Amino acid sequence: MNPSPPLALAVLISGRGSNMLAILRACLARTLHAEVALVVADRAEAAGIRSAAELGAPTATVIPRAQEEFETELAQLLDARQPQIIALAGFMRLLSPGFVTRYLGRMLNVHPSLLPAYRGLHTHRRVLAAGERVHGASVHYVTPELDAGPVVLQSQVAVRPDDTEALLSQRVLATEHVIYPRVLGWLADGRLAWRDGAPHLDGARLAEPLIEDFRRAPG
Numbered sequence: 001m002n003p004s005p006p007l008a009l010a011v012l013i014s015g016r017g018s019n020m021l022a023i024l025r026a027c028l029a030r031t032l033h034a035e036v037a038l039v040v041a042d043r044a045e046a047a048g049i050r051s052a053a054e055l056g057a058p059t060a061t062v063i064p065r066a067q068e069e070f071e072t073e074l075a076q077l078l079d080a081r082q083p084q085i086i087a088l089a090g091f092m093r094l095l096s097p098g099f100v101t102r103y104l105g106r107m108l109n110v111h112p113s114l115l116p117a118y119r120g121l122h123t124h125r126r127v128l129a130a131g132e133r134v135h136g137a138s139v140h141y142v143t144p145e146l147d148a149g150p151v152v153l154q155s156q157v158a159v160r161p162d163d164t165e166a167l168l169s170q171r172v173l174a175t176e177h178v179i180y181p182r183v184l185g186w187l188a189d190g191r192l193a194w195r196d197g198a199p200h201l202d203g204a205r206l207a208e209p210l211i212e213d214f215r216r217a218p219g
Contacts, residue, residue, distance in 0.1 A: 007034035007188035010083035012074075012091040013041050017048020019089035019110055022177035023184060024055055032181050033188040037081040040074065042093045064093060071099045078103075085187055087180070088142065097144035105194030107142040110180045112172050114154055115140060119147035124168045127159060135159050135168060137176045138209065139183045141199060150199050151209040152192065153179045158215040175214050182212075 006027070011020045020039060026032035039052040039059045049059045058081075062074050070093075078086065088109040100107065113123040115138040127135045136156040143149035155175035159168065186192035192201050199206045 004033070004190070007085060007184065008037045008081070008083045009034050009085050009087055009184065010038045010040065010078055010081060011036055011052075011087045011089050013039060013046055013048045013089050014043055014092040015046055015048060015090050017041075017046065017051060017089060018173065019176055019180050020048055020087075021051055021055075023087060023089065023181050024052060024057055026181040026185075028055065032185050034085075034184060037083050038077065040077060042070075042091065048090075067096060071096060075099065075102065085184065087184065089180070094146070095142075100142055100144045104143065105141065105197075108152075108180075108183065109140055109142050109147075109149075110176050111138050111140065111147050112169070112176070114138060114156070115147055115151050124165045124172065128163060128165060128168065133159050134215070135172060136214075137172050137179065139179050141194065150206065152183050152186075152199055152201070152206060154209045154211050155179050156211060156213045156215055157217075171214075175212070178214075179212055 011023060013020050024036050027034050027036055036057045039049065039057050041049045041061050042064055044061055044063060049061060053059050060077050062070060064070055084106065086103055086107040114136045118126055134156055136154055138151045138154045140151040141149040157171050157175060186201065192199060
């Protein structure tokens, strides 16, 4: 049994929140020594809010408007719950450099590409168009530059000759559900920490991402 208190998480979503649900279910199953203190959506119609509430997580919605007003309300919600880590999980709204800096070292994201390649949107489509043979996802710290923060863990999947954007997306998403809770588990267990502007794993600065290879996985 882990004697330390569970890691307090806030999870930000924009849609169905499948990564949020993977995190929340890992917490409920006690395979992740953490608890979801708050799930926040920036869309009133986000299906993930209902799913989170059904699993007992506190939820809130902050409707987009002027950036400063939106971020002020979001920060008030977060600070009231005092999460140790903020996990972006399919959160599609860009956050200002000032907001990111406020939570620097406490905010993570999962991005569907092998960063630094294919930052931004439509990653699966771009990977297929480029004829790549390997694709995947990256769990990284959030910094003011989009999708440019230090990467902790990446998954790798094979790009198959018959892949469509939908098929490839589904296969990459399944790996996100594995690697995101894993990284949060390292934080919860005290193995991963942000120090001197960089991630440290097991006491050593993480010079490059760890890789989990799913290329032989079925499905």
